[in-house]
Amino acid sequence: MxxxxxxxxxxxxxxxxxxxxxxxxxxxxxxxxxxTVFKEHAPTVKADVIERMFTEVDRDGxxxxxxxxxxxxxxxxxxxxxxxx
Numbered sequence: 001m002x003x004x005x006x007x008x009x010x011x012x013x014x015x016x017x018x019x020x021x022x023x024x025x026x027x028x029x030x031x032x033x034x035x036t037v038f039k040e041h042a043p044t045v046k047a048d049v050i051e052r053m054f055t056e057v058d059r060d061g062x063x064x065x066x067x068x069x070x071x072x073x074x075x076x077x078x079x080x081x082x083x084x085x
Contacts, residue, residue: 011071018070028064 021029021037031054038045057065057073 014071014074015067017074018067021065021070022067028066029070030064034065 018029019025020041021034023029023033023036031051034054035047035050038050054065057069059069059072
């Protein structure tokens, strides 16, 4: 039961993070959305780095990052996900 609650909390945290990038509240983030967020919150990150990250997260190549795209990459990178592996 505790593990299920932790998984729900983790997904809620990922949703909060995703909403930062879904600036237009349409359910996905475009490259322009991601670029805008980086310019506001991490202006020293170079455009080529943003582009590589976007391409890596946009696994299906549709030009948008859906919550599912975001969730998958976060599960790979999130420390608790690594501990369970």
